Amino acid sequence: MSDYRPPVSDLAFILEHIVGYDEISQFPGFEHADLDTVTGLLSEAGDFAAEVIAPTNRAGDTHGAVRNPDATVTTSPGFKEAYAKLVEAGWASLPFPEEFDGGGFPAVVGLAIQEMLLGANMAFSLAPLLTQGAIDALLHYGSAEQKALYLPHMVSGEWSGTMNLTEPQAGSDVGALVTKAVPRDDGTFGITGQKIFITYGEHDMAEQIVHLVLARTPGAPEGTAGISCFIVPKFLLNEDESLGERNGVKVLSIEHKMGIHGSPTCVMEYDDATGYLIGDLNKGMRIMFVMMNSARLSVGNQGVALSERAYQQSLAYAQERHQGAAVVPGGIVPDAPIIDHPDVRRMLMTQKSFITALRSLMLYNAGETDRSVHHPDPDVRARATEVVALLTPICKSMGTDLGNELTSLALQIHGGMGFIEETGAAQHYRDVRIAAIYEGTNGIQAADLIGRKLGVRGGASVIEFLAQLRELDGELAGAGEEFASIRSNFIEQLDKLQQTTNWMLRTGAGDPAAALSGSSPYLRQFGLVVLAWLLAKGALAAAPLDPSVAETRLVLARFFAEQQLPAASGFAAAATAGATDLFALDAGQFADLVSR
């Protein structure tokens, strides 16, 4: 039996009741993707994730990817075989256009399946995830010829993709990159430079790797305004489109990381490699953002996925492990499983409520992505685009910050065994830690929220979103006494979020340093309120359904509203404190208490 149980019923519930999937399935082109079909697909994909991918997870950790002396990379035991099965089954191609041999399913379905692949094996599933980012970039900006040449192979997974942004001196500051792209007479470019942190930059699972590389042409403007994006295939293509000779790109080394050992994180050397410009010269940042936005949601999804897997393991352990007597309501259970201890219950409820809330958040955002592209009404599309922009940094940061915290709770439930690697709980905790860092650190997400997203339409966009949250008040009021505490806590915290938001909007323009100083606590406050909203929506939707499901959703929403949500206002003071105290100490004083 697999040790990963795909959360199919929760995914299907959220699609139906929170995302409003029925509407999405009626958009043109999604006629074949009704909810029943999708639920069946989720179930099949879940089986695949549990039975084919999940068993490779431990080996990925204990036998990480290895770079060989001939600059090839051997992936972890079982990865190559599992990848072949993934390509064969076609799960990764589901959300791409049928024109390029994709399944033509909505993005939200792709994200749901992606969670299960990530939960089964995050390190493995980064290969299709990065490929997806490259596909998105080509779909948006590739020429017709480029699309025809690359996309069918990439959509199927026969060819994988990478994103090459980072250089040693250019991390968060992408504009500092120096990789050169020298135009050649034949219209191609000679790409030369070193890129670091390239996920699956080299591996043995796909026959071809399509690198998307950011570089500068001679004389290009400084900073981000002079960056162009190039396709650099590992193997050049022959006239008949078969794989030809090796291009001038190779892996120099792979990193020794705290987690996701199965994912080769490569230092790549480009030595006059042949590159093909995508889109316009000096417009590479636009293309990068297409890759990034899709990737940021997927990274948030990683937090959910590993939290789910860690939760399942901790739940099983809490039910199996007996340690003494437990004090429970109304009495004492002798020789109790540790799930009977109130504090262990708290850790489990915290995990479970956050996980379903975060999953709802990721899927909600993906559903808005589908609306932003496919809804027949342009006003709805425009509004959905704004919501996606607003929620993406929240998805990324909340998913990954909570990913760290929830996998830590799962580890904690195991007691001393949690610290022993063979237990597996530590792997989830180590693996997920990168997610708060890559694709823009969570600090950058918070800056993005404050700096780019709050100001949309002079603040009207975020204000409308908060108004949308408030619409739930009426429904909660009409739902009876059981929802009273959810309603009161939610509205109280929404009011406070409104106040903090008003402060941010007032302050941001005139004193950006003050607004940025509160960006991370503000994002957390915002995120907690949105999570409570989504759980409350779920509980309301479940009320008329099967009593056990209705009770579970109600309890989770109430626990969250009463016991987790109150933390939100605790972040308000820090969000609105301004920059003074953060900048009060000079470098010497920061070190002062530890010097002599």
Add this chain to the structure above:
Amino acid sequence: MSDYRPPVSDLAFILEHIVGYDEISQFPGFEHADLDTVTGLLSEAGDFAAEVIAPTNRAGDTHGAVRNPDATVTTSPGFKEAYAKLVEAGWASLPFPEEFDGGGFPAVVGLAIQEMLLGANMAFSLAPLLTQGAIDALLHYGSAEQKALYLPHMVSGEWSGTMNLTEPQAGSDVGALVTKAVPRDDGTFGITGQKIFITYGEHDMAEQIVHLVLARTPGAPEGTAGISCFIVPKFLLNEDESLGERNGVKVLSIEHKMGIHGSPTCVMEYDDATGYLIGDLNKGMRIMFVMMNSARLSVGNQGVALSERAYQQSLAYAQERHQGAAVVPGGIVPDAPIIDHPDVRRMLMTQKSFITALRSLMLYNAGETDRSVHHPDPDVRARATEVVALLTPICKSMGTDLGNELTSLALQIHGGMGFIEETGAAQHYRDVRIAAIYEGTNGIQAADLIGRKLGVRGGASVIEFLAQLRELDGELAGAGEEFASIRSNFIEQLDKLQQTTNWMLRTGAGDPAAALSGSSPYLRQFGLVVLAWLLAKGALAAAPLDPSVAETRLVLARFFAEQQLPAASGFAAAATAGATDLFALDAGQFADLVSR
């Protein structure tokens, strides 16, 4: 140059101004340990930690302890040599009685030095730390003969000590242990059984290992009432007290852990090993608690120590690493070090304020330990004993929960480099993770606070402690406008803590499950208020001192009071929510959302 800078000036400041060390140094027996002498000692010990111990830290991680086929254990490169120097320098023996060749210094001095040893290399410093626990047990309960035989060697460090509690089925539930102790005609006992998670159960740094082992004699009562404590030396002692033949104890295996690889965590097999009873039969739990209480404070200290080391590293990185322009108050800094980014500042300020607050907490508690033993007034001794009992679970949990969070912030500041093992930031994050688990999980600490400590003198003990905190109000009021926001935030949160405490006291007796359900959030709420109190005390004490020091302490106290402390009341709702929602879901419903 060492990459660890011992926090001598902060330790000395806290000793003088928060612990009230001048009073302690006047207790009988501490005449040689005045503040100047101690400050000099801290400085020397800090140099030793930085220059001798700290350089062994990476090798401890990359080349962990290894068990050899002959059941010996080879420790990490450099450990044996560093240990010999530690013994020679005598730093570990400082807090023990001169009668047994110790330095006769107060416990608080020992804890201050311990922090620097732990910060230099936690895995290494667990050897003297565990020895200290064994010494404490022998000091309290050993016979005169046992003390004379073992203590001088253990105090010097020539012999190390271990604590053998845990068995596979007996972790948090110590009473479930089954290791047998069969009396022999000569008054010794034959000890047989298996112990797990034995820190430094076998190693090559000391010539002798003195195991303290909990076991049951035939016919002993069940549970904790039938546990006795035995000395089981690795080598039996000859008549002339020289080391004789091997005793029947050996290491079966060492664990593969997420962190502290340099510390051999042993599975120990006792096969009719010769043991010597300590204290009375069936009173082993008392002895264990002596070891435990000292160890719990030391484990909290581990969180502080690694947070400090991680902070130093992240501060250095934030000053060195340049990434683009930063928005600072009043303008933009081009090509800025990342310390100029407001959110990076927030992460540094969060670390720094919590670290000095937590350090103050550990030392305050250790100072109370000294008062509880050495103060001439028995009433003061009795009260100090209560305060130590109350604060110990808070020290352990806050120190280690924050240890996880603060080392995570330090890692985060490194961006992608933080996830690369060679950077070293990940090691601190991995190493510290065990501290929230061992010596009683933090959940057990919270249960201890609620179940054993709040009820002391019918609640009067904790109420008096909160009244002691409130005494600061007058001082803050008299300190001027600069302290106004510290005062208002502190009193607001103290009031709320008082309310939560009253709820706990009312509820605990009649509905223990409800009180236990809120135990962890209550501990956090309590801890945050105590930390704010300690920082405020420090700021008040610093006000008349050097202006730079005064400003630093004021800013840290104000940042904490305004921006971190408000989170405290966010835990009040969860602390007082009762057990209902935690016990609303059955096992099936806990799994429900993930089953199909």
